[in-house]
Amino acid sequence: MTVKTTRGPVTAPTWEYTIDGTSVRLTRVAGDPSAVVRVTPPPRDASHPHEGLAVESATITTTGSELTVAFTGVPGPSSKPCGADYGAEAAESDLAVVVIVIEYRHAKDEACPAIGAQRSATVELSRPLGIGRSSR
Structure with a gap:
């Protein structure tokens, strides 16, 4: 999917989810959970x-x-x-x-x-x- 950033649009891998019994589709940028950025x-x-x-x-x-x-x-x-x-x-x-x-x-x-x-x-x-x- 295309994601807006401060440096312009970028293409990122995406996970797509559906909810049973609905036409709802959820997307989330796919990322390695070990690469989570934590900022204090x-x-x-x-x-x-x-x-x-x-x-x-x-x-x-x-x-x-x-x-x-x-x-x-x-x-x-x-x-x-x-x-x-x-x-x-x-x-x-x-x-x-x-x-x-x-x-x-x-x-x-x-x-x-x-x-x-x-x-x-x-x-x-x-x-x-x-x-x-x-x-x-």
Whole structure:
């Protein structure tokens, strides 16, 4: 199957499953379980109580050292009611980079409409992508 990556589409081997009695088909990129990449995220503290937001896409600068992620967040800035600002942290290994998006809300427990907007956050990597990272 074709898989979207930050470096463009790639073709990967795939397992396909069916569920008896339905027309549902599930696909999963086939991978060696012993090659699972484990990344330890940065420690969390009381000033970062929320889970990360789901990243929808990512782009890298031409130098490979800044990664910008796009996601759905709240429309306005944290200086306004129901608004939020966003930051990002990277957990890096030789095999992978995981970006954690952190939301800084205007106020805790505000009653706000469920309206989403395209937002982004940029993180500086400790070393450029592709440099000193395994090519497995």
